[in-house]
C-alpha cells in the first residue's frame with residue numbers, strides 16, 4: 001500500500017503502518033492530554049501508550065489470521081495498520097470452506113482467548129468489585145493508570161471479537177457465515193446468501209444509527225453494505241474468469257508505438273482507432289511501456305506534439321503471459337492501477353488485454369455460463 005512504512009517484522013511478516021495512522025495517535029494524545037484529569041504531558045503520554053497497546057491487540061488479531069492461513073499454504077505479504085484497524089494482505093484466501101472458516105475465525109478467537117485470560121486475572125490485578133457497579137466501572141475505565149488501561153484493553157478485546165464476528169462482509173463473521181453455508185450449498189450460492197444477509201444487517205444497523213445509535217453506526221453500516229457488495233462481485237468475477245486463459249481473451253490486432261516516435265504521431269492515430277492505450281514495443285519485440293490516452297492528451301497540452309514517446313510512456317506497467325488466468329491478470333491490473341496489460345510470449349509482445357476486454361468477456365460468460373469458455377478457442381494466431 002502506498003504511504004505505508006515498515007515498522008518491524010515478526011514470523012517473516014512485515015508489519016507496516018500507514019501514514020494516516022499518525023492521526024489516531026495524535027488524537028489519543030490530544031484527547032487524554034486535554035479532556036481528562038490529570039491531562040497535560042502525562043495525559044498525552046498515557047494516551048499514546050494506550051493507543052499503541054490497542055494496536056498491539058490488532059496486530060495479534062491479524063497475525064493469528066495470517067499464521068493460520070500460512071499453515072494452509074497461503075502466502076502472507078504483510079500486515080498494514082490503518083486508523084480503522086489492521087489489514088493482512090494475503091496472496092489469496094483459501095476457497096475450501098473448512099480452511100476459510102478456520103482462517104476467518106482465528107483472528108476474533110485470539111481476542112476471545114486474551115479477553116478471557118485478562119478477565120480471569122482481573123481479581124488479582126485490579127479492584128474486581130468494579131464489575132458489579134456500572135457507574136464506577138466506566139469511571140475507572142477512563143481514569144489514567146494501570147487499572148484504567150487494564151479495563152480499557154479488556155473492553156477493546158471484547159469489542160474486537162464481537163464486532164469482527166458480525167455475520168456480514170467484509171467482517172470476519174461474513175466469511176465464517178459464508179463458509180458454513182458453503183459446506184451445504186456450494187460456494188457461489190453461499191456467497192449470494194451471505195451477501196444478502198450482510199446487506200439486510202447493514203440496512204438495519206443504518207436505520208438504528210439514524211434513530212439514535214449515532215453517526216458512527218451509520219458509517220459502519222455504509223461500510224458493511226458496500227463491502228458486502230464488493231465481496232459478492234469479486235467472488236462472482238473469480239468464479240467466471242478463473243478458468244479462462246489470456247490466450248482466449250487477448251486482443252491481437254493492437255496498434256503499437258515505437259520509443260523514438262513523437263506523441264503527435266500517436267495522437268493522429270487515435271482518430272482512426274477504438275484503442276485508447278498504446279503499448280510501446282522496441283525493435284526486438286520487447287515491451288518497454290504503455291502510453292495511455294489521458295497521458296497523451298495532457299502531454300500534448302504541456303509539451304506539444306514533438307514530445308518523444310520514450311519519455312511519455314509509463315514503464316511500471318505489468319505484463320502477462322498467454323497461459324495466465326484472466327482473473328489473475330485482472331487482479332494484477334487492479335493492484336497496479338493500470339487499465340491495460342501487454343501480453344508477452346518468450347519476451348516478445350503478442351497482444352494486449354484491457355479492462356474493457358475483461359468486462360466484455362465477463363458479461364458474455366455471465367450470460368452463457370462459465371462452461372461456454374470451453375468453446376472459446378485458445379492461441380489466437
Ligand SMILES: [Zn+2]
Pocket residue numbers: 061062065107108164172
Ligand atoms: Zn479479522
